[in-house]
Amino acid sequence: MADLVEATGPASGAAPRGPVLFERLCLIGVGLIGSSIARLARERGDIARTLVVSAKTEATLARVRELDLADVVEADPARAVQGCDGVILCIPVGAYAGVMREIAPHLAPGCILSDVGSTKGSVLRDLLPLLPDGVSLVPSHPMAGTEHSGPDSGFSALFQGRWCILTPPPGADPAAVDKVAELWRRAGSLLERMDAATHDKVVAIVSHLPHLIAFTICSTADDLAQETPEGVLRFAASGFRDFTRIAASDVSMWRDIFLNNREALLEMLARFTEDAQALGRAVRRGEAEFIEDRIERGRKVRRSLIELKQA
Secondary structure: OOOOEEEEOOOOOOOOOOOOOEEEEEEEOOOHHHHHHHHHHHHHOOOEEEEEEEOOOHHHHHHHHHHOOOOEEEOOHHHHOOOOOEEEEOOOHHHHHHHHHHHHHHOOOOOEEEEOOOOOHHHHHHHHHHOOOOOEEOOEEEOOOOOOOOOOOOOOOOOOOOEEEEOOOOOOOHHHHHHHHHHHHHOOOEEEEOOHHHHHHHHHHHHHHHHHHHHHHHHHHHHHHHHOOOOHHHHOOHHHHHHHHHHOOOHHHHHHHHHHOHHHHHHHHHHHHHHHHHHHHHHHHOOHHHHHHHHHHHHHHHHHHHHOOOO
16 A cells, blocks of 8 residues: 655635646536536636537537536537547546547547546556557546536535545656646645555545445335335434435446445445444443444544544
């Protein structure tokens, strides 16, 4: 596991405006993250001189035009990336390989290719073999989001005070890494660099496992609701409602995350299962001290998040 390095960035608020980073920046995909980057770029004016957006459906493209999220709106990703010095993939990670096969022959020398996916080992696996000579790959993962998706869901302040993890592969062009880092600094993000394997293990516990648990709890409650005439969901307390917010997340995105971070997620799930069983045994045996310790540790984690302004 590599050491974590280069923790930088403002605690809140976007960075001051500076020289334009990209002459022509293309966003492929315009969901929550993509539309938030687009709004940020339109508001600031120093991220891209020309902003191009590509999406799969005509309905999405029409909505992008209505919202004025881009200078150029293009259905074909191969045409969208032509002449761009920056391209960011904002699509589910399971779609990366197919899209990369389409765009790779059209990426200009000197272009920087980045992404916003929640897994990083799969990004290197799917993109590096197809990366043309003269094109730099600098994967990134903004640790920000909501349960909403689509071009209407984004907002320019989404990334302020949130971590963005960069996972450049060995030998990545330092100037390209710096440029992607500067984009996220201007978004107001805190920056961290780590290798892809470390990233995938970290996000497995802080993001992927909580979503897996939320989806499972909601599925269990739904099964119970079918079995009981009382309608259990009517009595949902705030703790359960918190799970439902997470469980409302995008289906295709989270399917792809689970499948593409399989090993790290299963490792964290096994550790969680052992800990849950230990707490279950303590409840069965009436071991109050053990129960209190687990509750206090949870309170400690919450206090830490508040102190880090990540709550």
